[in-house]
Amino acid sequence: MAESATALAIMGMALVTYLTRVGGLFLAGRLPTGRRWRAALTAMPGVILVSLVAPLVLGAGVAEAMGAMVVLALARRVALPVVVVAGIVVVAVGRAWLTG
Amino acid sequence: MLVAVAPFGLALGALGSSRGLTATEMAAMSATVFAGAAQFAVIDGWSGADSAVVLTATVTALVVNLRHLMMGVALASAVRTWSPVRRAALAFLMVDETWALAVVEGSRGVLRFAWFMGAAIPFYLTWVGSGTVGAVVATSLGDPARLGLDFTFPAVFIVLLATMWNRTDHGRPWLVAAVASVVAAHLLPGTWYVGCGALAGALCAAFGAPADAEAG
Known part of the structure; x- marks a missing residue:
């Protein structure tokens, strides 16, 4: 039956997605605690965030790179919504301009 | 958001x-x-x-x-x-x-x-x-x-x-993570680049510790 395949697909997606989310949280306490492990785990939040963002701004195109530079320049000077809107405007204008 | x-x-x-x-x-x-x-x-x-x-x-x-x-x-x-x-x-x-x-x-x-x-x-x-x-x-x-x-x-x-950027020891792991994730994004499908970049950055943090920490 068609609908049951869709329901099973959604349940499968939900199950594995939740396992990836809950797994790290509960397994972290069982990881080794050596000096190198501590250094790696301490660095983890920053390097994950860098890895999320770097391909989106560095490998993406000129407009994205310009937007990223504007955001970086403003980041610690003005409020977050202002920074984000400035970045979006730069990227939108950049894309419109670059694609003619 | x-x-x-x-x-x-x-x-x-x-x-x-x-x-x-x-x-x-x-x-x-x-x-x-x-x-x-x-x-x-x-x-x-x-x-x-x-x-x-x-x-x-x-x-x-x-x-x-x-x-x-x-x-x-x-x-x-x-x-x-x-x-x-x-x-x-x-x-x-x-x-x-x-x-x-x-x-x-x-x-x-x-x-x-x-x-x-x-x-x-x-x-x-x-x-x-x-x-x-x-x-x-x-x-x-x-x-x-x-x-x-x-x-x-x-x-x-x-x-x-x-x-987050307030410690000098962020520099190298973040650079390594950035390079690794950009390269991985070009070579691999989907979101593998996040894992690759994070792993490379974490390894750099683990094994690229300053020499004085190594000695101590």
């Missing part, structure tokens, strides 16, 4: 509708899976409701979401005093965006359960709501990328990185 997530929920709903999924099915998927990248990947390749789609969808969701394992490990110390039920609830709502907010809040001091839920639940409701509405409306909604809205999350992430 709420304003930015809505167009993608709408676009996802419209895409799902064009692939033959009903609004109820889109709502159920967004509410139980709650993972934008995985849902886009699955729905884009949706071949219709047959038995093959069950395995394809499950494996795709697993591969796209494997990065959550590392994100959970990174967030674990901030929530180690929470009860298991609260940690399980956080896990359900842990997407890239809410994870980033939580990890920065945790690095500033204490991450409170109510604070996280206050940030994550509106995000969740917006995602489910916009995905459902998109499937109902399903007309030509236009491309969010044309307006630059897809740049919202990179912009927020850059600001979060700028606020």
Whole structure:
């Protein structure tokens, strides 16, 4: 039956997605605690965030790179919504301009 | 962030509708899976409701979401005093965006359960709501990328990185992570680049420690 395949697909997606989310949280306490492990785990939040963002701004195109530079320049000077809107405007204008 | 997530929920709903999924099915998927990248990947390749789609969808969701394992490990110390039920609830709502907010809040001091839920639940409701509405409306909604809205999350992430940047030992691991993730994004499909970049950066932090720390 068609609908049951869709329901099973959604349940499968939900199950594995939740396992990836809950797994790290509960397994972290069982990881080794050596000096190198501590250094790696301490660095983890920053390097994950860098890895999320770097391909989106560095490998993406000129407009994205310009937007990223504007955001970086403003980041610690003005409020977050202002920074984000400035970045979006730069990227939108950049894309419109670059694609003619 | 709420304003930015809505167009993608709408676009996802419209895409799902064009692939033959009903609004109820889109709502159920967004509410139980709650993972934008995985849902886009699955729905884009949706071949219709047959038995093959069950395995394809499950494996795709697993591969796209494997990065959550590392994100959970990174967030674990901030929530180690929470009860298991609260940690399980956080896990359900842990997407890239809410994870980033939580990890920065945790690095500033204490991450409170109510604070996280206050940030994550509106995000969740917006995602489910916009995905459902998109499937109902399903007309030509236009491309969010044309307006630059897809740049919202990179912009927020850059600001979060700028606020985290306060220690000199961030430099090399972050550079390594950036290079590795950009290279991986060109070579590998999906979101493998997050795991590759993070792993490279973490290895750099573990084995690239300053010489004086090595001696001591």
